[in-house]
Amino acid sequence: EIVLTQSPGTLSLSPGERATLSCRASQSVSGSYLAWYQQKPGQAPRLLIYAASSRATGIPDRFSGSGSGTDFTLTISRLEPEDFAVYYCQQYGSSPRTFGQGTKVEIK
Amino acid sequence: QVQLVQSGAEVKKPGASVKVSCKASGYTFISYGISWVRQAPGQGLEWMGWISAYNGNTNYVQKLQGRVTMTTDTSTSTAYMELRSLRSDDTAVYYCAIDRVLDAFDIWGQGTMVTVSS
Numbered sequence: 001e002i003v004l005t006q007s008p009g010t011l012s013l014s015p016g017e018r019a020t021l022s023c024r025a026s027q028s029v030s031g032s033y034l035a036w037y038q039q040k041p042g043q044a045p046r047l048l049i050y051a052a053s054s055r056a057t058g059i060p061d062r063f064s065g066s067g068s069g070t071d072f073t074l075t076i077s078r079l080e081p082e083d084f085a086v087y088y089c090q091q092y093g094s095s096p097r098t099f100g101q102g103t104k105v106e107i108k
Numbered sequence: 109q110v111q112l113v114q115s116g117a118e119v120k121k122p123g124a125s126v127k128v129s130c131k132a133s134g135y136t137f138i139s140y141g142i143s144w145v146r147q148a149p150g151q152g153l154e155w156m157g158w159i160s161a162y163n164g165n166t167n168y169v170q171k172l173q174g175r176v177t178m179t180t181d182t183s184t185s186t187a188y189m190e191l192r193s194l195r196s197d198d199t200a201v202y203y204c205a206i207d208r209v210l211d212a213f214d215i216w217g218q219g220t221m222v223t224v225s226s
Contacts, residue, residue, distance in 0.1 A: 035212035037153075044203055044219055045153065050212035057214070088153055092212055096169045097143070099153040 002027055002091050006100035012108040019076040021103045023089035028069045033093030036065055036074045039102075040085045048087075049074060079105070110134035112142075112204050112217035119223045120194050127190040128220045130204035137185035138162045143207035144178060144189045146200040147219075154200075158207050159187060194224045 003026040013019055023034070032052040037045035047056040049065035052072055062077040076083055084107050089100040115129040130142060144156040157168035159178040166178050177190045187204055202220045205213035 031210070033210060033212075037213075039153075044216035045213070046216075047212050047214045050214075056212075090153075090155075090212065092210065095158075095167055097155045097158075099145075099155065101152045 001096055002029065002094060002098050004089050004091060004098055004100035006087075006089060006103045008103060009101075010104045010106060012106050013079055014108045015079050015081055017079050019074075019079055019083070019105055021074040021076075021087055021105075023067075023072040023074070023100050025070040025072070025091060029072075029091045030093035032068050033091060034065075034067070034072050035090045035092060036063075037088045037090065038083075038085045039088065045088065076105075081107075110206070110215050112206065112215060114202075114204060114217040114220045117221040117223070119225065121226055122194055122196060122224055124194050124224075125190060125192040126194060126222050127188055128202050128204075128222070130187040130189070130217050132161075132185045132187070132206075135206075137180075138182055141207040141209060142178070142180070142187040143205050143213060145203045145205060145213075147203070148197070148200045151200075156189070156202075158209075161187065191222075194222075196224050198222065199224045 005024045007022045034052045036049040039045045053065045064075045066073050086102045086104045088102050113131045138161045141160045143158045159166045161180045179188045204217040206215040
């Protein structure tokens with residue numbers, strides 16, 4: 001099983017600032033099958049990024065993903081008020097499909 | 109539009125079973141599979157397993173083997189997840205999601221809260 005470790009656990013930033021979230025895998029993620037999701041309280045997760053760097057439909061270009069192998073990054077270039085939420089990475093290249101434990105982006 | 113609509117909240121006693129439904133619309137149901145993901149209160153996301161809507165093949169996470177069964181009814185485009193021998197740590201929101209295999213989950217159900225309490 002691939003274990004995904006996200007850091008930091010919490011990121012305290014102000015609107016307009018840049019957010020950099022990390023996801024490290026215990027072994028190489030095949031095919032860069034790595035996704036990022038955003039979740040707000042009481043809502044289902046929303047897909048932001050798939051295949052490590054491709055934006056899902058309707059996702060603003062301030063969200064970008066990068067990385068390969070075992071190290072992946074989600075960057076939010078300028079935080080908008082609606083971006084404060086919890087973010088999860090997920091690998092879907094091997095079974096079981098595993099999620100990281102999440103990074104909470106909170107308003108400073 | 110493509111959507112998944114899940115059944116309503118459930119309250120169960122320890123040792124009981126629960127069956128959550130997930131009705132699909134807006135696409136050809138047998139074209140894709142369905143994954144189930146759960147989230148305990150204040151916790152992260154846990155993938156539970158997957159079922160092919162085409163042939164019923166399943167793949168369950170090891171920790172739930174023997175307690176979980178995923179099925180589909182192609183006549184109603186509905187997927188089901190049954191969890192047996194419920195424990196308090198099964199209290200969670202249960203989500204279904206379209207799983208195209210080697211693709212991320214872009215469509216999710218709204219979630220079903222299952223509470224296990226005596």
